[in-house]
Amino acid sequence: MNKTNSVFIATSIDGYISDKNDELDWLHYIPNPDSIDMGYGKFTNRIDAIVMGRTTFETVCGFDIAWPYKKPLFVLSNTLLELPESYKTKAELVKGSLTEILEQIHKKGYHRLYIDGGTTIQSFLNEDLIDELVITTIPILLGGGSRLFAELTHELKFEHVESKEFLNDIVQSHYKRIR
Amino acid sequence: MNKTNSVFIATSIDGYISDKNDELDWLHYIPNPDSIDMGYGKFTNRIDAIVMGRTTFETVCGFDIAWPYKKPLFVLSNTLLELPESYKTKAELVKGSLTEILEQIHKKGYHRLYIDGGTTIQSFLNEDLIDELVITTIPILLGGGSRLFAELTHELKFEHVESKEFLNDIVQSHYKRIR
Numbered sequence A, B: 001m002n003k004t005n006s007v008f009i010a011t012s013i014d015g016y017i018s019d020k021n022d023e024l025d026w027l028h029y030i031p032n033p034d035s036i037d038m039g040y041g042k043f044t045n046r047i048d049a050i051v052m053g054r055t056t057f058e059t060v061c062g063f064d065i066a067w068p069y070k071k072p073l074f075v076l077s078n079t080l081l082e083l084p085e086s087y088k089t090k091a092e093l094v095k096g097s098l099t100e101i102l103e104q105i106h107k108k109g110y111h112r113l114y115i116d117g118g119t120t121i122q123s124f125l126n127e128d129l130i131d132e133l134v135i136t137t138i139p140i141l142l143g144g145g146s147r148l149f150a151e152l153t154h155e156l157k158f159e160h161v162e163s164k165e166f167l168n169d170i171v172q173s174h175y176k177r178i179r
Helices: A040-045 A054-062 A098-107 A118-126 B040-045 B054-062 B098-107 B118-126
Strands: A004-012 A016-018 A049-053 A073-076 A091-094 A112-116 A132-138 A156-166 A170-177 B004-012 B016-018 B049-053 B073-076 B091-094 B112-116 B132-138 B156-166 B170-177
Touching: A004 A040, A004 A118, A049 A054, A049 A098, A049 A118, A054 A073, A054 A118, A073 A098, A091 A098, A112 A118, A156 B156, A156 B170, A170 B156, A170 B170, B004 B040, B004 B118, B049 B054, B049 B098, B049 B118, B054 B073, B054 B118, B073 B098, B091 B098, B112 B118
Parallel strands: A004 A112, A004 A132, A049 A073, A049 A112, A073 A091, B004 B112, B004 B132, B049 B073, B049 B112, B073 B091
Antiparallel strands: A004 A016, A132 A170, A156 A170, B004 B016, B132 B170, B156 B170
């Protein structure tokens, strides 16, 4: 089966995924009265599992909402010894190099992975392990915060699959890695 | 007359405008056999003059091409004493704060300005002096180089005017500042 690592994430025009105060409110500043999901449902339907870093995991745990994931979730951390008791049925801790982690997850039968969280995405990109980027751009310059992209040892070329507009104001571009 | 400051620039997916070696070759990695200009001609038709920083000016002077500008060019520098002799008919040096510089240029009858060069764009954005952004995204992650955007003291909201695709692979998004 084809193994793919995909990113589906929203950024500001200037490439931040959270603002200077670690807040995410700006993600919703364009009114979305019908709560359209901008392709998120379709995207998650075609993935087998989610891989995220500890920071993103802890952020999600801190949201005052029902558990948002319907797919198995792997939390990547080389420092955490175990997940909090209440999350043990929802997520699994994975350790090791990215290649080792991917091997563990693939062995469990999950091949199409949703890679989430800034640091995790950056690590995967730096080892050229991302096959697909779906980037949703919110029309704001945040001027600071956490960046989606960091320095890479090598340039990575992509092809543009398609771009879509949502709510007149949001552009979503889909790119595939050229190998 | 309406005064507008516009940016028309190409970046990598990760927001760089030149690569780690200060090179621009990647701008042309998508084949463009008919040399389509991706709206650059239409854009320059609706501006009165160009404002760029010293670094960008010197980069352009270093290109082995005919002088590329048909509109008056203002070079912003508080350190240069004068422009090289051979450029004195092509460009004019301007000094002072951005507000002072804009005042000088407006007095000469140029109101719709094309603001170019990373540092200059960043300075204009930081004083909320940019009205329009036209960003052309080349499908590559450069992983380093000069960034289009820098830190800002304030968030700036934009509205999305339109996005266009060129050569199947290049997405150009047009944003206007909401004031």
